[in-house]
Amino acid sequence: MTSSPSETETTVHPLQEFADAVAGAVGGEAKIAFDTVKVRVAPEQWVSTLTTARDELGLVFFSFLSAVDWSAEVEVGDPPGDEVEERFELLAAVGDLGAGRRVIFTTDLAKDSPVIPSVVDVFPGANWHEREAHEMFGIEFVGHPNLANLYLPDSFMGNPLRKSYPLLSREVKPWPGNVDVEPMPGGDEETTEGPSEENPEA
Amino acid sequence: MTSFLTDLFSNFWVSLAGKLLIVALMIPLVGMVIGFAEMKLSAKMQARVGPYFAGGRWGWAQLIADGVKFFQKEDLIPAEADRPVFKLAPVLVLVSTVALLVVIPFGPDLIFRDLSVGVFFALAISSLSTIGILMAGWSSANKYSLMGGLRAAGQLIAYELPLVLAVVGAVILAETMSMAGIVEAQVSAGYPFVIFQFVGFAVFMIAALAELTRIPFDMPIAESELVMGYLTEYSGFRFLFFFLAEFANMFTLSAIAVTLFLGGWWLPGIPDDVLAYAGPLILVAKTFLLVFIMIWFRWTFPRFREDQLQSLAWKVLVPLALANIAITAVFKVVLG
Amino acid sequence: MVLDQDLVRHLSESSVSVELETEDMTLNIGPQHPSTHGVLRLVARVDGERAFDVQPVIGYMHRGYEKLAEVRSYPQITTLVNRIDWVSGYANEVPFIVAAEKLLEIEVPERAQYIRLILTEMARISSHLVFMASYPLELGAPTPLFFALRERERVLDLLEGVTGGRFHPNFNRIGGVKPAYGSGSSTRKVIQDLPAGFLAETRDAMDKVTVAVDEINSLVAGNEIILARTKGVGVLPPEVAASYGVSGPNLRASGVGFDLRKVEDYLPYHLFDFEVPVGENGDCWDRWHVRLLEIRQSVRIIQQAIDGIPSGPLQAKVPKVIKVPKGETYVRAENPKGEMGYYLVSNGAQGPYRLKIRSASFSNISILPWILEGVLIPDIIAIMGSLDFVLGDVDR
Numbered sequence: 003m004t005s006s007p008s009e010t011e012t013t014v015h016p017l018q019e020f021a022d023a024v025a026g027a028v029g030g031e032a033k034i035a036f037d038t039v040k041v042r043v044a045p046e047q048w049v050s051t052l053t054t055a056r057d058e059l060g061l062v063f064f065s066f067l068s069a070v071d072w073s074a075e076v077e078v079g080d081p082p083g084d085e086v087e088e089r090f091e092l093l094a095a096v097g098d099l100g101a102g103r104r105v106i107f108t109t110d111l112a113k114d115s116p117v118i119p120s121v122v123d124v125f126p127g128a129n130w131h132e133r134e135a136h137e138m139f140g141i142e143f144v145g146h147p148n149l150a151n152l153y154l155p156d157s158f159m160g161n162p163l164r165k166s167y168p169l170l171s172r173e174v175k176p177w178p179g180n181v182d183v184e185p186m187p188g189g190d191e192e193t194t195e196g197p198s199e200e201n202p203e204a
Numbered sequence: 205m206t207s208f209l210t211d212l213f214s215n216f217w218v219s220l221a222g223k224l225l226i227v228a229l230m231i232p233l234v235g236m237v238i239g240f241a242e243m244k245l246s247a248k249m250q251a252r253v254g255p256y257f258a259g260g261r262w263g264w265a266q267l268i269a270d271g272v273k274f275f276q277k278e279d280l281i282p283a284e285a286d287r288p289v290f291k292l293a294p295v296l297v298l299v300s301t302v303a304l305l306v307v308i309p310f311g312p313d314l315i316f317r318d319l320s321v322g323v324f325f326a327l328a329i330s331s332l333s334t335i336g337i338l339m340a341g342w343s344s345a346n347k348y349s350l351m352g353g354l355r356a357a358g359q360l361i362a363y364e365l366p367l368v369l370a371v372v373g374a375v376i377l378a379e380t381m382s383m384a385g386i387v388e389a390q391v392s393a394g395y396p397f398v399i400f401q402f403v404g405f406a407v408f409m410i411a412a413l414a415e416l417t418r419i420p421f422d423m424p425i426a427e428s429e430l431v432m433g434y435l436t437e438y439s440g441f442r443f444l445f446f447f448l449a450e451f452a453n454m455f456t457l458s459a460i461a462v463t464l465f466l467g468g469w470w471l472p473g474i475p476d477d478v479l480a481y482a483g484p485l486i487l488v489a490k491t492f493l494l495v496f497i498m499i500w501f502r503w504t505f506p507r508f509r510e511d512q513l514q515s516l517a518w519k520v521l522v523p524l525a526l527a528n529i530a531i532t533a534v535f536k537v538v539l540g
Numbered sequence: 541m542v543l544d545q546d547l548v549r550h551l552s553e554s555s556v557s558v559e560l561e562t563e564d565m566t567l568n569i570g571p572q573h574p575s576t577h578g579v580l581r582l583v584a585r586v587d588g589e590r591a592f593d594v595q596p597v598i599g600y601m602h603r604g605y606e607k608l609a610e611v612r613s614y615p616q617i618t619t620l621v622n623r624i625d626w627v628s629g630y631a632n633e634v635p636f637i638v639a640a641e642k643l644l645e646i647e648v649p650e651r652a653q654y655i656r657l658i659l660t661e662m663a664r665i666s667s668h669l670v671f672m673a674s675y676p677l678e679l680g681a682p683t684p685l686f687f688a689l690r691e692r693e694r695v696l697d698l699l700e701g702v703t704g705g706r707f708h709p710n711f712n713r714i715g716g717v718k719p720a721y722g723s724g725s726s727t728r729k730v731i732q733d734l735p736a737g738f739l740a741e742t743r744d745a746m747d748k749v750t751v752a753v754d755e756i757n758s759l760v761a762g763n764e765i766i767l768a769r770t771k772g773v774g775v776l777p778p779e780v781a782a783s784y785g786v787s788g789p790n791l792r793a794s795g796v797g798f799d800l801r802k803v804e805d806y807l808p809y810h811l812f813d814f815e816v817p818v819g820e821n822g823d824c825w826d827r828w829h830v831r832l833l834e835i836r837q838s839v840r841i842i843q844q845a846i847d848g849i850p851s852g853p854l855q856a857k858v859p860k861v862i863k864v865p866k867g868e869t870y871v872r873a874e875n876p877k878g879e880m881g882y883y884l885v886s887n888g889a890q891g892p893y894r895l896k897i898r899s900a901s902f903s904n905i906s907i908l909p910w911i912l913e914g915v916l917i918p919d920i921i922a923i924m925g926s927l928d929f930v931l932g933d934v935d936r
Contacts, residue, residue: 507679
């Protein structure tokens with residue numbers, strides 16, 4: 003519907019129309035990046051967003067529900083480069099069963115009290131995904147029938163996928179560096195596989 | 205020499221001991237041969253080779269090796285099991301098979317004991333194994349075994365009826381219940397009873413498969429669901445008893461079918477004195493043909509679900525068998 | 541059938557760990573069980589032969605992939621990722637690498653895309669043949685197992701010839717596929733291509749697979765007992781399937797003609813002509829039949845791909861050390877088991893900041909409590925088998 007202001011600067015992404023329609027229907031802001039449509043809504047609108055998506059937008063297929071822990075300081079891996087807002091970003095991916103268009107709805111939860119209503123009544127498939135997000139991130143889903151641990155033993159303490167949770171094997175043995183191949187025993191260094199001019203990803 | 209042997213065996217006790225010895229030897233032998241046949245035949249049907257190493261290229265010693273292996277295993281009885289019942293169950297199943305051999309006529313005068321109610325005896329004794337299976341399932345103190353035992357009870361009781369009704373047609377045609385007498389009736393009539401009793405024969409074979417709890421009727425064992433059903437907790441020589449009993453039972457039930465429907469030890473056109481020696485061979489050959497069909501079915505079909513199994517027995521086989529009896533009786537009266 | 545009070549108490553004392561109800565029995569199916577495709581535990585309350593309230597307990601194989609992915613670089617994650625759905629090893633790698641390539645905005649050479657497509661379809665055939673083998677075994681028919689696995693050996697041999705691994709090929713690299721023979725000291729300067737004769741042998745093997753699939757079809761599809769055990773059993777309505785996230789052949793058996801190969805662009809499926817088999821009733825029989833037809837369609841795709849494969853490099857030019865720029869994307873693919881997706885959050889480092897793995901079997905078996913309500917125990921096995929899941933896919 004919208005035409006680009008200038009052809010040299012921006013071209014309209016093929017999904018822009020769809021993204022705007024979705025954002026308009028649920029009252030959020032849409033962003034398209036790398037062929038993925040993300041629509042950000044407020045936590046209060048979470049359940050109504052997914053209900054609208056299912057009933058009015060035809061997005062009946064429930065793909066997954068998960069979270070991302072945005073933290074500046076991390077116990078494992080590399081910290082995010084620029085300043086990030088400390089939050090849990092809850093994601094729910096839904097799609098339709100015709101043209102295969104999909105949307106990832108996101109909402110931001112505060113780090114110290116990640117509470118959000120459960121969407122089990124909207125998409126029954128969210129049951130297990132919410133249990134996993136609960137045990138991995140510590141997010142509380144209000145109204146979930148059985149928020150017990152899914153993967154982890156009952157006695158497990160902590161939320162493993164939080165960035166503040168260490169990886170035990172790295173505590174025991176530090177990160178060895180980005181070594182793809184160790185040298186062959188007794189062979190000379192020349193024969194080791196390593197990236198070369200023609201074969202950069204050896 | 206021969207007169208000495210004849211005098212010796214005319215003594216009741218000696219001949220009894222001899223008969224017991226033969227029966228005792230037959231069961232493991234028959235069990236092993238049929239077990240080996242099953243291994244090789246199933247292998248052929250599944251693009252495999254089967255036993256290959258034990259006993260040279262043909263692997264004939266495989267089952268002997270298996271038997272020895274079973275005997276030297278530890279005798280494991282679950283802690284919570286009901287010990288006397290647990291120990292008695294395989295014995296009961298094996299005994300019912302062995303007792304069946306008594307009334308099978310192997311030749312014109314070769315029968316361990318010709319009871320005048322041979323058919324009745326055979327069917328009654330074969331249903332003892334049902335109790336053995338229930339005992340096995342119950343005493344194992346294991347939910348899977350219990351479920352297997354209960355399924356077995358339902359199935360075996362349900363299929364007793366078609367088994368019994370199916371033979372009534374042959375009994376009517378032969379006018380006697382003695383097994384030797386039925387074969388004699390087929391000899392004098394000149395044709396095996398299966399020609400008119402094909403329905404009865406089919407019903408008998410299906411019911412026999414169900415009595416043996418072989419696929420397609422092996423819900424009580426149902427390997428992929430109940431681990432081994434009522435056999436789960438059995439190991440070592442107790443398992444060997446069940447194992448042997450199954451194969452020996454295949455033989456005996458097939459032998460009964462051959463006797464009742466396929467003419468037993470008789471083949472048309474063979475003179476009587478040859479039959480005295482060739483009779484057992486003919487019987488065994490016919491029996492093995494039926495055993496082959498049973499093995500073939502086992503590796504081809506999946507298993508019935510319990511309710512489908514029951515509806516097959518009650519809604520299909522029993523009415524068929526009853527109709528068979530009625531028609532046979534009418535024809536017998538009319539045609540004399 | 542109601543069990544006696546004393547019997548039930550005796551059983552509860554003699555069995556392990558599970559609490560017992562007074563009227564019915566709680567039966568534990570698994571985690572060690574011949575039919576649960578791995579360590580899955582079902583806690584079922586049964587009343588005689590009828591089960592109600594079946595709760596799966598998963599997590600026996602949880603390996604923490606999402607946490608591990610945060611401390612690995614992209615080539616290292618490739619090795620992790622093809623262990624998720626180990627039956628169809630190659631198909632797990634493709635959406636992950638495509639996600640990384642999307643963030644890098646590099647274009648994969650055509651030849652590499654064709655090779656990826658051929659190998660993915662071979663992985664699909666391999667996975668479906670495992671299903672053809674194991675499903676009749678669960679119903680009690682032991683023979684199709686051998687026929688199907690024998691055919692699968694052909695496909696696995698081909699996969700091994702190209703990638704070096706039967707189950708875990710680890711063949712994708714960012715920008716394309718691995719040059720087939722790698723670079724040892726003497727061949728360091730030479731980039732190798734596919735092994736000689738691979739394409740011809742693949743074509744040959746596909747013909748044999750077609751013949752074998754027809755054989756299995758006639759062995760199984762005409763059998764009345766299998767029809768009686770699977771028709772009308774475990775009916776899954778499409779709305780329920782969609783709301784639970786059931787995907788792949790399970791969804792298509794319920795009548796929804798949705799195939800990610802037709803709508804997503806992770807591989808050039810639009811260049812090939814193939815059908816999407818759709819079932820009618822959504823029962824176990826349809827799930828079997830859809831997978832059988834899918835094998836035939838995969839064979840068709842592979843034959844077209846072999847005919848049309850272009851020449852060219854196997855990998856795009858990528859720097860020595862790969863740092864994927866900042867961005868987030870979700871790439872999903874039609875895996876043999878269903879929809880497999882990777883939500884990749886990258887912060888410019890050598891590894892992802894967050895990798896969410898959406899595995900097909902996880903959603904597929906979340907439907908078990910719904911579909912196993914009030915079902916006979918043999919049907920539990922039949923239904924579970926027809927969903928065709930793998931525990932590595934469920935537990936990640």
